Amino acid sequence: QKEVEQNSGPLSVPEGAIASLNCTYSDRGSQSFFWYRQYSGKSPELIMSIYSNGDKEDGRFTAQLNKASQYVSLLIRDSQPSDSATYLCAVNGVNTGKLIFGQGTTLQVKP
C-alpha cells in the first residue's frame, strides 16, 4: 500500500463547476496535511494546509480532513481554466519534518 494515494486522473470538469480532489494516507499518526499545485514545468506551490478534522476554507479552495477515515480532500469552487494543473497531496509523519507526497491528480478545467 502506498503511503499517500491519489487518483492520477486526469479529472476533467467544466468551467464554473466544483472540482473534488481526494487523497488517502496510511500513517494513522499523521498530523499535518498539505495541498500543492504544480503547473506543467513549474515547481509545487503550497495552496492549503490543514491540521484538524473538518473543513478549512480559503477563497475558492476548501480542504477537508477526516483523520478517522485517513482521508483528506480539496474542493475547488467555480473552477477556472487557470486551475488546470497537477495537485499534490502531502502528509507529514509523526514528529518529523518528512513530507510524503502522493503522485498527484491532474485537473483539467474545460472552458
Place this chain on the structure above:
Amino acid sequence: ETGVTQTPRHLVMGMTNKKSLKCEQHLGHNAMYWYKQSAKKPLELMFVYNFKEQTENNSVPSRFSPECPNSSHLFLHLHTLQPEDSALYLCASSQDGQRDNEQFFGPGTRLTVL
C-alpha cells in the same frame, strides 16, 4: 517563488562531469530539503538539513553529495551521474524540521544526464 531560488535552472552534463546545484532561501527558515521529481513518480525526498545539520539521507547514492554551509544555502554536488538521474531537482525550506511546518519550493533545476 522568489523566497527560494535555485541555480542553474537547466543543466546538461555527461556522466563523467562534476557539477553543483545551488539553493538559497530568503525566508529566514532553518530547515532545507532536496527532492527529486522524475516523470510519473511522486516527489522523492533526498536530504534534510535542520539548523545546518543533516537529519535525513533517504538512501541516496553517494554520487549525490549535499552541503549546507549555513541555514540559507544548500548545495547538491553531482559526480559520475547516470542517465536515470535525469530529473527535476527541487529545493525546499521550512521554518524548522518539525512536523507542522509548511515547506516552500524553489523553481527547480532540470537536469539531463547524457
